[in-house]
Amino acid sequence: MPTDLAPLLHAVQDWRTYVILVLAFGFFPGFVLRLFLLLYPKDDDRRSELVAELYAVPRRNRWWFVAEQMETALFEGLSERRRRGPATSANETPEQPDISAPGADAGPEMGPITSRTFRPGTGIALQKTLEWVEKKIEMKIDHAAPQVQVPTPESPPSHTSQQPPGLSQLVRSKSRPANE
Amino acid sequence: MGRYRTENLVRIAIALMADQMGQHWGYDIIQRSGLRSGVVYPNLRKLLEEGWLADGWEDPESTNGRPPRRYYSVTDLGRRKLGALIDEARTNPRFAAAFGLGAA
Numbered sequence: 125m126p127t128d129l130a131p132l133l134h135a136v137q138d139w140r141t142y143v144i145l146v147l148a149f150g151f152f153p154g155f156v157l158r159l160f161l162l163l164y165p166k167d168d169d170r171r172s173e174l175v176a177e178l179y180a181v182p183r184r185n186r187w188w189f190v191a192e193q194m195e196t197a198l199f200e201g202l203s204e205r206r207r208r209g210p211a212t213s214a215n216e217t218p219e220q221p222d223i224s225a226p227g228a229d230a231g232p233e234m235g236p237i238t239s240r241t242f243r244p245g246t247g248i249a250l251q252k253t254l255e256w257v258e259k260k261i262e263m264k265i266d267h268a269a270p271q272v273q274v275p276t277p278e279s280p281p282s283h284t285s286q287q288p289p290g291l292s293q294l295v296r297s298k299s300r301p302a303n304e
Numbered sequence: 305m306g307r308y309r310t311e312n313l314v315r316i317a318i319a320l321m322a323d324q325m326g327q328h329w330g331y332d333i334i335q336r337s338g339l340r341s342g343v344v345y346p347n348l349r350k351l352l353e354e355g356w357l358a359d360g361w362e363d364p365e366s367t368n369g370r371p372p373r374r375y376y377s378v379t380d381l382g383r384r385k386l387g388a389l390i391d392e393a394r395t396n397p398r399f400a401a402a403f404g405l406g407a408a
Contacts, residue, residue: 169359169374170345176362176371177331189331195342200349 149187154178157190163201165208170200312343314393314402317386320357320378327360327375348376356382 135141148156157178161171174193181189319336320328334344351357358379362372378386393399 170349172371173330173374174345176373177329179370180329180331180373189341192341195340196345199342200346204349 149190153186153190157193160190160193160197161201163197163205165201165205168201168204170204309389309393311399311402312337312339313347314389314399315339316344316347316351317389317393318402320376321383321386321390324378324383327377329373329375333376351382352376354385355379356385 154175157175161174164171174196178186178189315337316333316339319333322336330341330345330348333348334341337344348357352359356379357376359374359376361374364372367373394403
């Protein structure tokens with residue numbers, strides 16, 4: 125017999141192991157079951173279902189029911205977790221500030237955006253945020269358009285009558301050399 | 305669901321179709337089908353996703369302090385499909401053991 129297995133077998137035969145098992149499965153089955161159920165995704169109905177089922181199982185069979193749930197949680201819970209993907213779903217969009225609200229600010233405390241402002245990999249998020257802000261500005265211009273007076277040929281063209289360039293265009297134009 | 309026609313599914317189908325209109329609990333299905341919960345619950349999930357079963361929760365006021373249980377009921381589609389599955393399995397010697405143990 126390999127020497128590595130000997131302590132393991134000895135531990136299984138030890139009376140303290142049985143005491144722990146009896147305590148865990150016999151007296152705290154709900155606690156042990158809830159530990160197993162952590163393998164399921166957080167919002168999975170199976171978590172509540174199996175806890176409720178435990179109290180419908182006759183007391184003498186509960187330890188066996190709990191032991192069985194380890195298999196269920198390992199196979200079903202983990203596969204469900206893998207199927208659903210990471211905890212933060214791709215469909216969830218971060219809450220955006222409502223800059224269209226009167227008096228709202230885009231965040232002056234942010235400071236100037238430099239290459240050190242964002243961690244690597246946040247380029248896409250920045251791009252998406254810029255697109256979102258552009259869209260909001262366009263929507264605001266569309267709403268305000270009927271109220272804007274059309275400039276007469278005599279008067280100089282108003283700044284508000286022209287559609288301002290998008291933020292990304294502004295960023296691009298700033299980066300261009302002055303002689304362009 | 306065609307590729308999942310296993311003896312386990314036939315046993316669960318028999319347990320469910322024993323009371324087609326009633327409400328079924330996970331532990332009761334385990335008892336009546338004679339299967340392990342590690343087999344029954346994943347199958348119940350598949351049946352729910354296929355629309356063969358519908359689920360719901362007990363009214364918390366009628367549970368006397370214990371947590372409300374989740375119940376399963378067979379849908380019209382499920383009655384047709386599970387009935388067909390049982391009929392098909394009845395003629396298949398591969399599933400003879402399921403009928404010997406779980407028939408209502």
